[in-house]
Amino acid sequence: MADLINIKFPDGKSAKIEKGLSGFDIAKQISISLSKTAIAFKVNGKILDLSRTVENDSEIQILTKEDDEALDIIRHDCAHVMAEAVQSLYPGTQVTIGPSIENGFYYDFARKEPFAISDLPKIEKKMHEIINRNEKFTREVWSRDEAIKFFKSKGEEYKVELIEDLKEDEEITVYKQGEWLDLCRGPHMMSTKQIGKGFKLMKVAGAYWRGDSNNAMLTRIYGTAWRNEKELESHLLQIEEAEKRDHRKLGKEMNLFHFQEEAPGAVFWHPKGWKLFQSLINYMRKRQDDAGYVETNTPDMMDKSLWETSGHWDKFSEMMFRTEAKDEKIYAIKPMNCPGAVEVFKQGLKSYRDLPFLLSEFGKVHRYEPSGALHGLMRVRAFTQDDAHIFCTEDQITQESKTVCDLILSIYKDFGFDSVRIKFSDRPEKRVGDDVVWDKAEAALMQAMEATGLEYTLNPGEGAFYGPKLEFVLRDAIGRDWQCGTLQVDLNLPGRLGATYVAEDGQKKVPVMLHRALFGSLERFTGILIEHYAGHLPLWLSPLQIVVATITSESDNYAFNVKDQLTKSGLVTEVDIRNEKIGYKIREHSNAKVPVILAVGKKEADEKTVSVRRLGNQNTKSIKLDELIKSLQKESLSPIN
RNA sequence: GCCGCAGUAACUCAGGGGUAGAGUAAUUCAUUGGUAAUGAAUAAGCCGGCAGUUCGAUUCUGCCCUGUGGCACCA
Numbered sequence: 001m002a003d004l005i006n007i008k009f010p011d012g013k014s015a016k017i018e019k020g021l022s023g024f025d026i027a028k029q030i031s032i033s034l035s036k037t038a039i040a041f042k043v044n045g046k047i048l049d050l051s052r053t054v055e056n057d058s059e060i061q062i063l064t065k066e067d068d069e070a071l072d073i074i075r076h077d078c079a080h081v082m083a084e085a086v087q088s089l090y091p092g093t094q095v096t097i098g099p100s101i102e103n104g105f106y107y108d109f110a111r112k113e114p115f116a117i118s119d120l121p122k123i124e125k126k127m128h129e130i131i132n133r134n135e136k137f138t139r140e141v142w143s144r145d146e147a148i149k150f151f152k153s154k155g156e157e158y159k160v161e162l163i164e165d166l167k168e169d170e171e172i173t174v175y176k177q178g179e180w181l182d183l184c185r186g187p188h189m190m191s192t193k194q195i196g197k198g199f200k201l202m203k204v205a206g207a208y209w210r211g212d213s214n215n216a217m218l219t220r221i222y223g224t225a226w227r228n229e230k231e232l233e234s235h236l237l238q239i240e241e242a243e244k245r246d247h248r249k250l251g252k253e254m255n256l257f258h259f260q261e262e263a264p265g266a267v268f269w270h271p272k273g274w275k276l277f278q279s280l281i282n283y284m285r286k287r288q289d290d291a292g293y294v295e296t297n298t299p300d301m302m303d304k305s306l307w308e309t310s311g312h313w314d315k316f317s318e319m320m321f322r323t324e325a326k327d328e329k330i331y332a333i334k335p336m337n338c339p340g341a342v343e344v345f346k347q348g349l350k351s352y353r354d355l356p357f358l359l360s361e362f363g364k365v366h367r368y369e370p371s372g373a374l375h376g377l378m379r380v381r382a383f384t385q386d387d388a389h390i391f392c393t394e395d396q397i398t399q400e401s402k403t404v405c406d407l408i409l410s411i412y413k414d415f416g417f418d419s420v421r422i423k424f425s426d427r428p429e430k431r432v433g434d435d436v437v438w439d440k441a442e443a444a445l446m447q448a449m450e451a452t453g454l455e456y457t458l459n460p461g462e463g464a465f466y467g468p469k470l471e472f473v474l475r476d477a478i479g480r481d482w483q484c485g486t487l488q489v490d491l492n493l494p495g496r497l498g499a500t501y502v503a504e505d506g507q508k509k510v511p512v513m514l515h516r517a518l519f520g521s522l523e524r525f526t527g528i529l530i531e532h533y534a535g536h537l538p539l540w541l542s543p544l545q546i547v548v549a550t551i552t553s554e555s556d557n558y559a560f561n562v563k564d565q566l567t568k569s570g571l572v573t574e575v576d577i578r579n580e581k582i583g584y585k586i587r588e589h590s591n592a593k594v595p596v597i598l599a600v601g602k603k604e605a606d607e608k609t610v611s612v613r614r615l616g617n618q619n620t621k622s623i624k625l626d627e628l629i630k631s632l633q634k635e636s637l638s639p640i641n
Numbered sequence: 642g643c644c645g646c647a648g649u650a651a652c653u654c655a656g657g658g659g660u661a662g663a664g665u666a667a668u669u670c671a672u673u674g675g676u677a678a679u680g681a682a683u684a685a686g687c688c689g690g691c692a693g694u695u696c697g698a699u700u701c702u703g704c705c706c707u708g709u710g711g712c713a714c715c716a
Contacts, residue, residue: 114644114645115645116646117645117646203645203710203711204644204645204646204710205644205710205712206643206645206710206711206712206713207643207644207711207712207713208643208644208712208713211712211713212713213643213713213714214713217643217712218644218712219644219645220644220711220712222711252652253652259707259708260707261707261708262707264706264707311716315716316716319715319716335716336716338716367715367716369714369715370642370643370713370715371642371707372642372644372713372714373642373713373714373715374709375709379715464716465716466716488716515716550673551673551675551676552673552674552675553673554673579672579673579674580674580678580679581673581674581675581676581678581679582674582675582676583674583675583676583678583679584677584678584679585676585677586676586677587676587677588677588678589677591677597676599675599676601674601675602675603675611675611676613676618676620675620676
């Protein structure tokens with residue numbers, strides 16, 4: 001009689017089973033249908049292959065494709081199958097690593113000739129073949145020497161390096177699928193067949209070995225993989241949806257901005273785009289004024305020596321633009337506003353009674369970002385920050401930080417960003433200042449976080465070199481995350497630049513500086529808003545709010561009359577009296593994302609009405625002009641009114 | 642910065658060793674129409690830049706610039 005062990009299922013039920021049964025056996029005991037859909041199982045929280053056996057009392061959960069954790073396994077299996085496909089099609093290619101990632105997987109290969117997009121269909125076809133062969137994934141435990149010898153013989157230098165770097169006591173496992181095998185921790189499904197057809201290879205890209213730019217560049221193939229073809233389809237559709245929102249595309253269609261060769265990474269704002277930009281600044285200015293900030297403006301160019309004192313030259317001079325004039329001084333174009341802010345603070349003797357001192361600046365900064373990083377409005381070399389520096393005492397850090405958190409969340413809400421995550425980044429390895437001071441700063445900031453009651457995640461070692469920081473990540477309408485705001489506790493700069501205040505005891509003390517930006521980069525935030533709203537800006541942000549389009553030229557006078565009244569009421573309005581059909585005008589202004597289109601013809605002129613058509617809405621409504629003005633005026637109020 | 646891809650009319654893109662083509666936009670004419678494209682005609686280009694190969698380069702090769710997908714970076 002075999003030994004029995006106790007197993008417990010997630011639903012609380014338990015059972016006695018034979019010791020040494022595999023996950024698959026257990027699934028089969030529960031039901032045949034479960035054994036058919038099972039792809040892995042969890043033993044005491046650890047995910048294992050179904051072929052693994054259970055030897056002790058355990059908590060067991062059978063995973064099927066429906067479980068999110070299973071999706072990772074499907075993707076990882078896909079990566080293996082792709083690697084086999086690639087090696088069979090392109091002999092001599094080395095495999096390195098191939099994990100599952102969000103929405104899919106990738107595998108990095110080392111090959112003299114990088115892969116091209118045109119190679120992907122061929123690889124995909126091969127993958128289908130391998131999947132249809134229904135190869136069993138089998139797990140084997142190898143000795144370190146055996147593994148090294150094997151991969152060396154195959155010429156897999158990268159794998160050898162991986163094995164050599166494994167800890168002494170770590171079990172070395174390989175997974176086989178037919179003839180092909182890979183060094184892998186697992187787990188995997190029972191067979192390649194279970195992957196099904198819900199995958200697609202997406203793109204090729206370069207990637208550094210082990211993510212280090214000093215290492216060799218490998219070629220990476222990305223794929224996406226899902227439970228079935230239907231899920232794959234819907235994912236592809238979602239990508240298409242995101243592409244439609246691309247701010248670079250919409251920016252052109254809406255005539256907001258452009259870029260050109262002569263100014264890489266710098267925006268040419270068109271009148272409509274600039275109006276939107278200004279609306280954001282006006283909004284932020286009001287919010288900050290209300291919150292007790294005073295606005296300043298500091299020079300765009302300052303002598304290099306100031307940047308040496310601040311420490312920026314040392315760390316970032318490579319990324320700073322510089323210029324010189326006749327006097328042979330070297331001027332740096334500011335990459336940050338903080339030194340300027342400190343200089344303003346330093347004017348006049350400050351007392352502890354002046355603290356906290358809230359100094360804001362819409363400063364335009366320039367940074368020589370690496371060429372490969374540039375991306376539309378999202379990553380540019382010249383951008384405007386809604387910057388502010390709060391000079392305060394150490395005791396005020398918590399309160400001031402909390403106030404900033406409250407302000408930022410209230411501001412994001414006004415744009416429909418209700419879901420905001422916060423990342424707390426503490427001391428990095430390379431830093432300035434005593435640990436005692438760091439303890440204090442981190443504790444104060446942490447206390448502020450706790451006081452807000454907001455959710456946050458720890459981001460260890462990611463703080464600025466001068467202090468810990470918070471990063472505010474908002475989620476847009478289609479679920480993408482964008483890091484925007486930041487709050488940094490700076491225990492370094494004020495001292496370096498000689499800022500002081502007179503404390504209660506009459507002694508001069510160095511203030512703490514909180515460095516914060518809420519939108520972050522106005523350029524970037526504009527881009528995010530365009531994508532978030534898919535170009536359908538709310539009325540208060542829309543640079544052009546209304547177009548009055550005539551049905552026939554008979555109504556031109558009435559159209560101008562309507563426009564005048566709308567303009568007088570503070571609504572930004574244009575008239576379209578072109579010799580075109582109304583359908584044509586509607587189409588054009590809809591494409592340009594004009595929020596309100598008013599069609600006027602003989603009927604409207606006679607009745608003193610307009611026919612209203614809202615963007616994204618097929619319905620039209622005929623209403624009295626007065627009435628419309630009242631409702632649009634109300635709607636176009638910015639949240640600060 | 643690194644790897645790949647791309648740059649052709651104002652825009653979106655096709656083409657390809659013998660100096661260019663479509664749709665949209667623009668202009669002109671006709672048309673005055675009821676909610677996502679009225680019709681016709683006209684004009685429009687140093688085929689990103691510089692070199693090389695060639696009788697001849699927009700096409701092939703190299704370098705550079707810019708964009709783009711990733712990687713790395715992001716005070």
